[in-house]
Amino acid sequence: MNRGIIYALSAYIFWGLHPVYWKMLHRVPSYEIISHRMFWSFVFFIIIITWRKDWSSLFAKIKSCHNRSILFVPALLIGANWAMYIWAVNAGYIVETSLGYFISPLVNVFCGVFFLHEKLRPVQWLAVCIAGMGVLAMTLLYGVFPWISLFLAFTWGIYCLLRKKSPLDAVEGLTLETTILSVPALAFLLYRYTIISSPLPALLPDTLLLIGTGIISGLPLIIFIIGARLVKLSVIGVIQYIYPILLMLTGVFIYHEPLNTAKMTGFIIIWIALIIYTVESTLYYRNRKNGAVVVS
Numbered sequence: 001m002n003r004g005i006i007y008a009l010s011a012y013i014f015w016g017l018h019p020v021y022w023k024m025l026h027r028v029p030s031y032e033i034i035s036h037r038m039f040w041s042f043v044f045f046i047i048i049i050t051w052r053k054d055w056s057s058l059f060a061k062i063k064s065c066h067n068r069s070i071l072f073v074p075a076l077l078i079g080a081n082w083a084m085y086i087w088a089v090n091a092g093y094i095v096e097t098s099l100g101y102f103i104s105p106l107v108n109v110f111c112g113v114f115f116l117h118e119k120l121r122p123v124q125w126l127a128v129c130i131a132g133m134g135v136l137a138m139t140l141l142y143g144v145f146p147w148i149s150l151f152l153a154f155t156w157g158i159y160c161l162l163r164k165k166s167p168l169d170a171v172e173g174l175t176l177e178t179t180i181l182s183v184p185a186l187a188f189l190l191y192r193y194t195i196i197s198s199p200l201p202a203l204l205p206d207t208l209l210l211i212g213t214g215i216i217s218g219l220p221l222i223i224f225i226i227g228a229r230l231v232k233l234s235v236i237g238v239i240q241y242i243y244p245i246l247l248m249l250t251g252v253f254i255y256h257e258p259l260n261t262a263k264m265t266g267f268i269i270i271w272i273a274l275i276i277y278t279v280e281s282t283l284y285y286r287n288r289k290n291g292a293v294v295v296s
Contacts, residue, residue: 014219028206035186042185048171071168074177099248106274138266141265
């Protein structure tokens with residue numbers, strides 16, 4: 001098997017099993033876990049960028065960037081995404097998070113159309129419409145708007161849009177973003193542990209797990225970046241669905257979250273949309289590569 005595929009698969013499997021890690025911290029309030037994740041991720045990326053000797057490149061890119069919002073708004077989006085994800089996992093909504101990451105590739109398409117003025121082929125429009133029907137069906141059948149799923153999908157989709165326009169690479173971007181997030185995170189932790197005298201996590205395993213949040217946030221990304229450089233984008237586009245599939249399986253079979261008819265109906269409709277979109281895109285680019293005339 002291609003080494004790049006192994007790296008990419010490893011990253012997606014790692015991400016898919018993330019809920020197990022967060023569930024191990026069930027004794028710690030979600031907002032405290034989130035603050036630790038922001039701070040220790042900052043520590044992790046500071047170490048990585050120092051090891052790469054990329055400080056001068058990072059500062060030069062920040063200085064030369066005329067639109068500073070492209071650099072700083074992503075920090076708010078990734079922070080909001082992390083916060084919702086950790087809260088949802090520990091509140092028993094892992095299945096809803098998996099739906100969010102099934103929807104996110106189609107949200108990326110939506111962002112491309114409305115913000116980058118990209119054009120969709122007819123079959124791609126069909127896939128997007130079918131996905132919308134899936135969300136609507138779940139809302140009507142389940143009686144609850146899937147706000148957790150859509151919040152995760154749209155914060156991630158808009159984050160990806162801004163990162164695409166950013167001059168920073170993945171590691172540089174996350175270094176800046178976690179630096180920004182570490183300021184309120186550290187301020188909150190100092191306030192919690194000193195001013196209001198809340199006790200530090202009493203158990204050593206909890207303390208080690210909190211410190212480890214930086215590694216489990218940053219290491220899979222590094223592995224993924226290495227893998228993505230070695231394989232075709234079309235391959236990444238297919239295997240990325242391992243992540244939400246594992247999330248759903250983890251929620252249903254490990255933590256026994258309900259997967260009722262309404263949720264299952266919504267999932268099936270969105271899966272159909274994703275299959276249509278993925279197959280159409282794969283055939284389109286294969287035909288283009290082979291020099292075939294593609295009518296759309």
